[in-house]
Amino acid sequence: xxxxxxxxxxxxxxxxxxxxxxxxxxxxxxxxxxxxxxxxxxxxxxxxxxxxxxxxxxxxxxxxxxxxxxxxxxxxxxxxxxxxxxxxxxxxxxxxxxxxxxxxxxxxxxxxxxxxxxxxxxxxxxxxxxxxxxxxxxxxxxxxxxxxxxxxxxxxxxxxxxxxxxxxxxxxxxxxxxxxxxxxxxxxxxxxxxxxxxxxxxxxxxxxxxxxxxxxxxxxxxxxxxxxxxxxxxxxxxxxxxxxxxxxxxxxxxxxxxxxxxxxxxxxxxxxxxxxxxxxxxxxxxxxxxxxxxxxxxxxxxxxxxxxxxxxxxxxxxxxxxxxxx
Numbered sequence: 001x002x003x004x005x006x007x008x009x010x011x012x013x014x015x016x017x018x019x020x021x022x023x024x025x026x027x028x029x030x031x032x033x034x035x036x037x038x039x040x041x042x043x044x045x046x047x048x049x050x051x052x053x054x055x056x057x058x059x060x061x062x063x064x065x066x067x068x069x070x071x072x073x074x075x076x077x078x079x080x081x082x083x084x085x086x087x088x089x090x091x092x093x094x095x096x097x098x099x100x101x102x103x104x105x106x107x108x109x110x111x112x113x114x115x116x117x118x119x120x121x122x123x124x125x126x127x128x129x130x131x132x133x134x135x136x137x138x139x140x141x142x143x144x145x146x147x148x149x150x151x152x153x154x155x156x157x158x159x160x161x162x163x164x165x166x167x168x169x170x171x172x173x174x175x176x177x178x179x180x181x182x183x184x185x186x187x188x189x190x191x192x193x194x195x196x197x198x199x200x201x202x203x204x205x206x207x208x209x210x211x212x213x214x215x216x217x218x219x220x221x222x223x224x225x226x227x228x229x230x231x232x233x234x235x236x237x238x239x240x241x242x243x244x245x246x247x248x249x250x251x252x253x254x255x256x257x258x259x260x261x262x263x264x265x266x267x268x269x270x271x272x273x274x275x276x277x278x279x280x281x282x283x284x285x286x287x288x289x290x291x292x293x294x295x296x297x298x299x300x301x302x303x304x305x306x307x308x309x310x311x312x313x314x315x316x317x318x319x320x321x322x323x324x325x326x
Contacts, residue, residue: 001106001145001168003074005242006262007042008035009197009251011049018311022050025321027253029054035258036062036073044171044195044249046078046111047092052099053320060101075100076107078149079134084115084125089133093142095326099319108143109171110134112150113297120310124296127155128162135165147171147192152299153183160190169193174246175201176237177213179281188245195247200237201286213284221276229267232260239264240277289314 010028012021028051032043036058045055059075062068077100083092093108115125127148134146147169151159156170170187174180174196184194202212203219215222215233222233229236234250234257241248242264250261269277290306292298319325 003107003169003193003195003247004040004042005247006040006238006264007044007074007076007195007247007249008032008040008258009249010043010045010051010055011197011251012051014311014313018313020050020313020317022321022323024253025051025054029058031253031255031258032058033062034255035262036067038259038262040258040262041068041072042074042076042247042249044076044197046109047080047083047096047319048078048111048314048317050317050319050323051321052077052096053101053325056100056102070102074106075102076109077105078109078111079130080111081114081116082118084110084123084127084130084133086129086133086136089130090137090140090142093137097142099325104141105143107145107147107168108134108137109147109149109169112292113148113155113299114292114295115297116292116295116310116315118315120315122295127151127297128159131159131163131167135163138165145169150299153186155297155299156183156186156190156192160192166190167192169195169247171195171197171249173198173201173285173287174241175199175286176203176215176240176277176280177201177282177284178286179278181281184244184246193247194245195249196241197249198286199241199248199250200234201284203233203237207286212286213280213282215280225269225273225276228273229269231264231267235260235264236269236273236277239267239269240274243269243274 012024077096079092113127115123145168147167149171226233293302
């Protein structure tokens, strides 16, 4: 199978109150429609994202308009913490297919290695059991490929030593600050494609915090490299990952940026550019869901003052713009 190197991400995010930004769903529909019109063929979503119904509607409309055929598209979704028992993986995927109004997806991922109930109870289900559920739905033809997300190096090694089907992908945070060299090289050496999310890290103003390191969007080194190639700083960041053979799924609700994010195939960073950009890799993680850090199989380093209590938005929800679809 082939996967388009740049996909369209559909996570709308949480606001400062840790509530989901479902009010942006109409903008997502418009941006995704435009993305498909201009050539995007890889769409990344998840049960958690609440927008599977809207994605299904956009895809159906674009097929009806003759813009694409279903076979042209690569659609990925994910199984959430609540469905980690082997049999529950199928329940989760069938529910996603119903919301998407599709017969199959191209890829389904285990969203995280932890298993946590809707009430926030650590169910301590081995991710190897969950992965057996993924292998089962693959065998039934409900998906064309299976993979994982947010797995660390040790978890990947254990999974590969105990699975029947090598995961097609490991979707992880990877950006200029968080290069994840060892994990990326291990995955690639085993034929596991790395798909990067949060690919701009804390570079963009909406993600920058007082303690976040360079590069910011106006970083002189990055601006200089971008100017040299006649590109935007964000395009340089995506191209850098592409040249590391990492697929990316940037999300934007702006048509200009949707186009910009895909326009990275007409230039190449040289050795000097790459050496300068590599210096920004300092292990800084932008996404730290520390409210999970005491749960079994949490994949990241623990921090000193974690957020207390899992946000309700990550435990219980309904799907669709009106939040009325199970």
